[in-house]
Amino acid sequence: xxxxxxxxxxxxxxxxxxxxxxxxxxxxxxxxxxxxxxxxxxxxxxxxxxxxxxxxxxxxxxxxxxxxxxxxxxxxxxxxxxxxxxxxxxxxxxxxxxxxxxxxxxxxxxxxxxx
Amino acid sequence: xxxxxxxxxxxxxxxxxxxxxxxxxxxxxxxxxxxxxxxxxxxxxxxxxxxxxxxxxxxxxxxxxxxxxxxxxxxxxxxxxxxxxxxxxxxxxxxxxxxxxxxxxxxxxxxxxx
Numbered sequence: 116x117x118x119x120x121x122x123x124x125x126x127x128x129x130x131x132x133x134x135x136x137x138x139x140x141x142x143x144x145x146x147x148x149x150x151x152x153x154x155x156x157x158x159x160x161x162x163x164x165x166x167x168x169x170x171x172x173x174x175x176x177x178x179x180x181x182x183x184x185x186x187x188x189x190x191x192x193x194x195x196x197x198x199x200x201x202x203x204x205x206x207x208x209x210x211x212x213x214x215x216x217x218x219x220x221x222x223x224x225x226x227x228x229x230x
Numbered sequence: 231x232x233x234x235x236x237x238x239x240x241x242x243x244x245x246x247x248x249x250x251x252x253x254x255x256x257x258x259x260x261x262x263x264x265x266x267x268x269x270x271x272x273x274x275x276x277x278x279x280x281x282x283x284x285x286x287x288x289x290x291x292x293x294x295x296x297x298x299x300x301x302x303x304x305x306x307x308x309x310x311x312x313x314x315x316x317x318x319x320x321x322x323x324x325x326x327x328x329x330x331x332x333x334x335x336x337x338x339x340x341x342x343x344x
Contacts, residue, residue, distance in 0.1 A: 149332055158234075158320055159335040166330050186277070211278060211286065216261070216324055218333060220273040 117207050118144040119222035124224060128195055129229055136190040137195045138205035142187070146228040150179050150190050152201045153223070159204065165196045195228045202226070232257045234323050234336035249308040251339050253321030259326045261324040262304035264288075264296065268315040273320065278341065279304055311343045 118141045128134050138148075147166050151159040163172045163179040165188070171180040177190040188205055202225045206218035237252035255262065261280050265273040265288075275288030277296040285296050293315060296307045304323075306317055318340050322333040 126279070140325065147330070151335075156338075158236075158337040161334060164330060164332045177319040206273075208266075211280070212260075216331065217275060217278075217288075218273075218331065222272040 117145075117209060117219040117220040119205060119207050119219050121203075121205060121224050123224060124222070125227075126142040126146040127227045128227060130195060130197060131147060132195050132228075133191070133193050134195055134226075136205075136226070137220060138188040138190070138221055140186050140188070140207040140219075141217070142207070142209070143186055144209075145181075145207050146210055147178075148181050148188050149206045149208060149218065150177075150188075150205065154201050159221050162203075192226075196224075197228050197230060200227050232323065234261075234321055234334050236319075236321050236336040238337050238339050239337065240342075242344060243311050245313060245344055247308075247311050249311050249341070249343075251304070251306040251308075251319055251321075252343070253281075253323075253336060254302050255323035255334070256283060256302065257323065257325065257334075258301065259334075260301070261326065263299065263322040263324070264294075264304065264306045265320045265322065266290070267320055267338070268304040269294050270319050276283045276306065303331040307322075313343050315341065316343045317341060335338045 141196040150162045164182040176193040204223045263278045276334045279298040
């Protein structure tokens, strides 16, 4: 059974700092890995998806990496801004009946970027 | 952009009531999902559907059922609501086509059972 862990649970950084959020998973037979952002009281916004055959994906100031052998993924945020303040969730994808994709979620890292 | 719409943002119901949560997606996606999110436990899969009238149990299906009569709509049903079902409920959809398809989420329904 896949288990996903995110450390730290909360992080506070000054504006402009580069930062790394960590995600670890127990089952290396991962189908894909997805990073999400969640603002308070809202749903999840998909940020990046890394297929199991890939090592990293980039979107703007965000870069996510995947190392299946060590069971780790990282989300790198460059030049952080107050608008980046949110909870960041990672989820490991597995196969479901009918070709669906089951996501197992970590409990998230709550990020606060201060002025 | 994919749009997943949940019918209510906030809902208050009483113990024992039958509760319906509705979700609609506009991208002709085959796969749809219902999760609940609780502090310290993260998101947990309740049910998913991979086609019309097809459904499979997730990790915590007890006390819930689902209905998918049309491709764009996936309903979560609490047969007899209980206080331990107070939670944030999130619906998601996903197209088929391989490992590069992400799940897209709605804004959630915060359900309180009194």
